[in-house]
Amino acid sequence: MVMQILNNFLENKYQKKQTIIIAIFLAIFLLFIFVMYSWLRPTQTCSDGKQNQNEEGVDCGGVCGKKCEVKVITEVTVLESGFVPSGVVNSYDVYARIANPNNVFGSSGFQYEFTLKDSAGQIIATKKGSNYMLPGETKYVVENNLVTDQTPDSVEFVATNSTWVEFKDQYEKPRLKVVNKQYNPISSGVGFSEVLGLLKNESPFDFSLISLKIILKDSADKVVALNLTEMRTVKSGENRDFRAVWFSRFLGEVLNVEVQAEANVFDSESFTTKNFVPATYRGTDYR
Incomplete structure (x- = not known):
């Protein structure tokens, strides 16, 4: 009876010792694997084709100097357009009410063109210009005195070549x-x-x-x-x-x-306060 208890004790002690040795070897093996992986792993760079480090995109943003390309949700939207006689013979004023559906992007500049057409859809007068829009803004674009000796039937407004600015922080619209x-x-x-x-x-x-x-x-x-x-x-x-x-x-x-x-607000020449920094209104430019 005493011998059986002693044998069981020695057997359990041997099993515990064996388990500890296996655990130590396993830990050493895992440490070796980690060291080898860290040594052989390629260095994270801004040209490795992967989003790592603290990059905002693949090889851009964060520690990388390259800015990430940000896609604007929607271009300038035309809500309505029209024309009225200007009061001068053969001359018309035109307008378009447009909207910027993007809440964090403003357009520091875009090109536009008004096109007057007759009842057959033929172009009888055009006028080009440039403008800008703040995030989420709805506004009118107006041009005076489009001259034509023909009777207009409709007007078309097209906005192109927008330069978008991302407003990352809070900004203050001119009051x-x-x-x-x-x-x-x-x-x-x-x-x-x-x-x-x-x-x-x-x-x-x-x-x-x-x-x-x-x-x-x-x-x-x-x-x-x-x-x-x-x-x-x-x-x-x-x-x-x-x-x-x-x-x-x-x-x-x-x-x-x-x-x-x-x-x-995108044009520093619009401000006369000497201590004003235009960046107060600005974000990051994207074309």
């Missing part, structure tokens, strides 16, 4: 407010009618140039007249009156006045 808008027929003096209003620059920046687009609409929300004007050197906190005049008669009863005030 330009238009209040006290009034539309008045001119009963005496020069002109047919006018729009008066007050522009309030509530931004912390001085702007060297602010453009105003005035859209007049009737009771059916149809555009009946367009106008453009500008303001120069508008100080932060400044309130300034403006006036836009239509010198020629146009058709339609005006019941709604829209005024779009904007400053190009």
